[in-house]
Amino acid sequence: MAQLSLRGIKKRFRETEVLHGIDLEIGDREFVVFVGPSGCGKSTLLRLIAGLDPITDGEFVLNGSRMNDVAPSRRGIAMVFQSYALYPHMDVYENMAFGARLMGLDKAEVEQRIADAARMLRLGELLKRRPRELSGGQRQRVAIGRALVRKPDVFLLDEPLSNLDAALRSEVRLEIARLHREIGGTMIYVTHDQVEAMTLADKIVVMNNGRIEQVGSPRELYETPANTFVASFIGSPRMTLVDVTRDGDRLGVANGGAVAVGAVPDAKALKLGLRPDAVHLTRGAAEGFAAQVVYTEYLGDNAYVYARLADGTLLSARTTPNDLFAPDETVTVTVAPGAAHFFSAEDGRRLSP
Numbered sequence: 001m002a003q004l005s006l007r008g009i010k011k012r013f014r015e016t017e018v019l020h021g022i023d024l025e026i027g028d029r030e031f032v033v034f035v036g037p038s039g040c041g042k043s044t045l046l047r048l049i050a051g052l053d054p055i056t057d058g059e060f061v062l063n064g065s066r067m068n069d070v071a072p073s074r075r076g077i078a079m080v081f082q083s084y085a086l087y088p089h090m091d092v093y094e095n096m097a098f099g100a101r102l103m104g105l106d107k108a109e110v111e112q113r114i115a116d117a118a119r120m121l122r123l124g125e126l127l128k129r130r131p132r133e134l135s136g137g138q139r140q141r142v143a144i145g146r147a148l149v150r151k152p153d154v155f156l157l158d159e160p161l162s163n164l165d166a167a168l169r170s171e172v173r174l175e176i177a178r179l180h181r182e183i184g185g186t187m188i189y190v191t192h193d194q195v196e197a198m199t200l201a202d203k204i205v206v207m208n209n210g211r212i213e214q215v216g217s218p219r220e221l222y223e224t225p226a227n228t229f230v231a232s233f234i235g236s237p238r239m240t241l242v243d244v245t246r247d248g249d250r251l252g253v254a255n256g257g258a259v260a261v262g263a264v265p266d267a268k269a270l271k272l273g274l275r276p277d278a279v280h281l282t283r284g285a286a287e288g289f290a291a292q293v294v295y296t297e298y299l300g301d302n303a304y305v306y307a308r309l310a311d312g313t314l315l316s317a318r319t320t321p322n323d324l325f326a327p328d329e330t331v332t333v334t335v336a337p338g339a340a341h342f343f344s345a346e347d348g349r350r351l352s353p
């Protein structure tokens with residue numbers, strides 16, 4: 001059982017504050033993913049939870065007990081690092097046994113836990129190998145196995161897939177999802193890859209510049225991003241964001257036509273947000289935004305067209321592979337009814353119609 005509360009957490013390294021007051025609740029058995037651009041403070045927050053660095057200000061409470069001054073080994077938390085951090089001179093079995101023995105478990109219990117972890121992670125054949133005799137994916141599984149044998153209440157995983165190639169990455173990603181279902185522990189996972197975040201998380205925490213921008217399920221973040229940062233960070237290709245002016249029930253782009261999008265919020269300065277599947281491109285002079293095709297990405301089952309709006313904004317649109325456009329073609333952009341997002345052009349906050 002593991003319930004985590006982060007309350008007003010701040011972190012300073014000498015003069016520089018890198019976390020500016022993080023408030024977050026994590027429930028038992030939840031799979032929580034921290035995402036955000038490089039340097040936003042994801043790893044720092046994970047290290048504070050693990051106890052590897054001291055918390056400057058605020059409180060970390062685990063199952064009702066304040067953890068700020070509790071030693072890492074006494075928190076019931078295990079961390080899997082990006083670099084694996086395996087002991088090179090020990091074989092796989094010894095790597096996994098080491099931490100379990102430090103906990104004072106007897107020999108039979110250690111053996112049983114390693115057998116269980118080896119089965120779950122399919123490491124049975126590899127127990128006598130040294131780390132250098134393993135592939136990247138196998139090493140990663142050993143690193144996870146080493147955390148598993150400690151039976152922690154909370155698993156922390158810091159970019160665990162970043163050293164793997166694309167094929168292996170999706171394989172290990174599926175294994176981590178399965179493991180979470182099987183062991184049912186609370187997992188906190190750091191990545192800057194929004195696809196990993198979307199596919200693994202019950203709850204995504206989007207971070208930026210040492211602050212939380214939004215917390216929600218993958219669907220909530222995709223469908224109702226709280227601001228332009230989340231809107232453009234979640235979803236691939238990213239949401240097009242363009243400044244528009246109101247002209248009755250239509251929205252216009254500077255020098256570039258106008259389009260009806262349904263209900264529009266009442267605000268002075270509006271930014272319109274369009275996912276690639278919210279727009280439709282046509283040839284010829286229908287009513288809509290004028291745009292010029294820059295390039296097309298053909299992906300087999302579908303295709304994306306990137307086109308420049310009159311104000312210079314690059315728009316992405318999903319089309320079918322049978323509906324490709326050539327570079328420099330002039331197109332007209334229309335918007336599916338009810339599919340537009342709106343944000344304040346002043347502070348980026350989401351506006352409802």
Ligand SMILES: Nc1ncnc2c1ncn2[C@@H]1O[C@H](COP(=O)(O)OP(=O)(O)OP(=O)(O)O)[C@@H](O)[C@H]1O
Pocket residue numbers: 013018036037038039040041042043044045192
């Ligand atoms: N030990 C340290 N001393 C000083 N500054 C640090 C230290 N560790 C991290 N920082 C700074 O804190 C900020 C957050 O770093 P952190 O590693 O948490 O980011 P991140 O979101 O995990 O990034 P990445 O995705 O690149 O790993 C960065 O500006 C970094 O330079």
